Amino acid sequence: MIAGELKSKIDGLWETFATGGLTNPLNVIEQITYLMFIKDLDDSDNRRKKDNILLGLNDYQSIFDGEVKIDDDLTVNGDELRWSTFKDFAPEKMFTIVQTEVFPFIKNLKNNEEGSYARYMKDATFLIPTPGLLSKVIGELDDIYRLMDEEVQKDNSKNKEKALIINRGDVRGDVYEYLLGKLSTAGRNGQFRTPRHIIKMIVELMNPQVTDKICDPAAGTAGFLVESAEFLQDKKKEEIFYNKENRHYFHKADCNK
Template sequence: MITGELKNKIDSLWDIFAAGGLVNPLDVIEQITYLMFIHDLDDSDNLRAKEAAMLGLPYTSIFTDEVQVGERTIDGQQLKWSVFHDFPAGKMYSVMQEWVFPFIKNLHGDKNSAYSKYMDDAIFKLPTPLLLSKVVDALDEIYRLMSESQAVDVRGDTYEYLLSKISQSGRNGQFRTPRHIIRMMVELMDPKADDMICDPACGTSGFLVSAGEYLKENRKEEIFFNRQKKDHYMNHMFFGYDMDRTMLRIGAMNMMTHGIDNPFIEYRDSLSDQNPDKEKYSLILANPPFKGSLDADTVSADLLKVCKTKKTELLFLALFLRMLRIGGRCACIVPDGVLFGSSTAHKAIRKELVDGNRLEAVISMPSGVFKPYAGVSTAVLIFTKTGHGGTDHVWFYDMTADGFSLDDKRSPVADNDIPDIIARFRKPGAEKDRQRTEKSFLVPRAEIVDNGYDLSINKYKKTEYKPVEYPPTSEIMAQLRELEVEIGAEMSKLEELLRM
C-alpha cells in the first residue's frame, strides 16, 4: 500500500495535471503511463547492457548513437530520460513532442505486435512546456522515493494507486484486483516454462505481468539459457484480451516494461463470437468483470449451451473451460453468488466443474479484500479441465486475513493467511486428516453432489462451540452488592465535597 510522502507526491502529480488543464482521469493515467514507460526504457536499457556485459554477450542499445525518427536522423542519447530531463522546459517539450514520442510509437518494427497496435493512435496531450517540466520533475521525485522504499513491489503499488484514481474503476472493476491476491493466485498455479497463459479480461495485464515475474524468479535458468524457451516467453506465452483500448495500451506497455517483448494483447469481446479460441491455453488467470447482465444475442452460442444465462460471471467460467486445453488449469475470482446461487444456470456451471472436470479448490476470501472500491464477498476457484470428470475431493480454505485491515483504509496488519494457503495447497496429503473446524479441509465429491453442488464453505464448515462456565448466581449477586456499597460511599464523598 502507498502511504506517507510517496502517496502525497502522487496526489500532487494528479493536481499538477488538473492545474495544467488535463482533468479527464483516463487521459491523465495514459499520459503518466507514457512518461513512466519512457523513464523505464532508459533504466531497463541500462540494466540489459550491464547484464550483457557481465555475461559477455553482445548488446545493442535502443538509444544507439544515431536513431531514425521519421525522416530525420538524431542523436539517440537525447531520447534518454536521464538526458532530456535536464533540458530547459521549451527544449524538453520540443524533444518530447517531435522526437521521443514518435520514437516510442515506432519502437517495434513489427506492426502486428501488441505494442505497435495500441501505440499507433496514441497522442501526446500535455498542452504546455511548463506542465511537462513540472510533471517530469514530479515523476523524478516519485522515482527517487520508490528507490528508497523498502517495499517489495513499490512500483506495482504506485501504479495500482494511480489506477485507483480513475473514477470508472469503481463501475467496471476491470483492474481492481489487489496485487498480493494476484501474486497468491500465481504462486498457487506455479506457472511452467512451456505454459501458454491467458487472461480473457486482462485490463492492465496484472495477472500476466505477475506470471512473467514469477517465471523470472523461479525458472530463470530454464527459460533464459534456452533459446526456444526464451523465444516462447518473449513472443508466444502471454495472451490478454479486453474491450478498452486505453487499458490495452497500458497493458502492452506494462508487459514490455517488465521485459516481455511481444505479448499478444488484443481488443476482443471474449464472450462473443469474435473470440474463436478453443482448447488453446494451458493456464488461465483471471478476475473477470461482474457487471451483471448483458445482451444474450451478443454471447457466443456454445457458451449458452453450457449455462443459459445473461450473467457474465457464469459465462466467463464456461468460457474458461472452452479456452483451456485438456489438462489446462485455471485460477479465477468469482463473486460468492456463483458458489451457492440456486438458478438453473448457477447449478449447471457448478455441476460442469465438479462432474465434467476436476474442481480442486475453493478459497473463500473476506469481503474487505476489494475495499475501498467494493465490499463484495468473493472466492478463488481452482480447477483443471479434463472433459471427463476427476473430482474426488474439493479443498476448501476459509481466508479471514490477507495482511491488510478489512476496512476502507486497508492498512498493513500482522494477520495474513496467504502464506498458509500456499503452503497447505502444495501439500495436499496433509489435508486429509484436518477437521472441519480448521482453516482448511477436504470435502468428498459425493457430499457436494448431495448438497446440490453448493460450493459455499459455510455449508461444510463446522463451528466449534466451547462451553463457558460462569460463577454461581449467589456469587454474582454478592459482587453486585459490594459494588453498590462502594458506589454509595463514593457518592457520599462527592456530596461532602460539593457542600464545601
C-alpha cells in the first residue's frame, strides 16, 4: 500500500503533469510508463554489467555501448541514451535527446533479450510538451525511485525473520496500482479533458450562429463554451457588434431560459 512521502511524491508528479500542460490522465499514465521503462532499461543494463564483472566475465554486450543506430538515418553515442546520463543535461538538450533519440531507440529495440519490451514500446509517442516539464518530471521520478528503494530496504528489514525478500518490483506494483486508481478517480471526476485542437475542430464543424443558445452539460473547464465564444467573436464579429439586438443577446443570453 502506498502511503507517506512516496504517496505525496506520486501525487506531486501527477500535479506536475497537469500544471505543465499534459492534462489527459490516459496520456499521463502512458508517459510515466514509458519514462519508467527508460529508467529501468538503464538500471537493468548497469546491474547486469556489474554482475558480469563480479563473476569475472567479460562477455556482456551493453545495448548502450559505442555508436547506436536509431534508424536508417541516425546513429548516436549510446551513452546519451542512458537515463543516468541525460538526466543531468540542461532541459533543452535533455528534451531534444529524449524526443529525437531515446523514444525512437526504445521503439526499435531488436535485441532478443529486450524483444518482449520492444513489442510494447513500438507505438511509444513522446507527448511531454516542454523542456521544463520533462526536466521536472525526470527529477521527480528519480525521487520516487529513491523512495521505492527505501521502502524495499525497510520492508526487508521488517520481514527478515520471515525470510521474505521484497524487491523493487513488488513496490512498483503498488505504485502502478495507485496510479491506475488515480486514473479511475479522474474518470469519475470528469477529468478526461478534450484536447484543444479537437475542441476547435468540433466547434468549427458545428458552426454556431449568433442567436444559438449553447450549453455544455459536461462543461468541466468550459473548453467548448470558451471556444464557441471565441469562434463567434472571430467569425461573426459584424453580426454581433454592429447589431444592437444580437450584441445584447450575445452578452446577456442565459442558457437556462
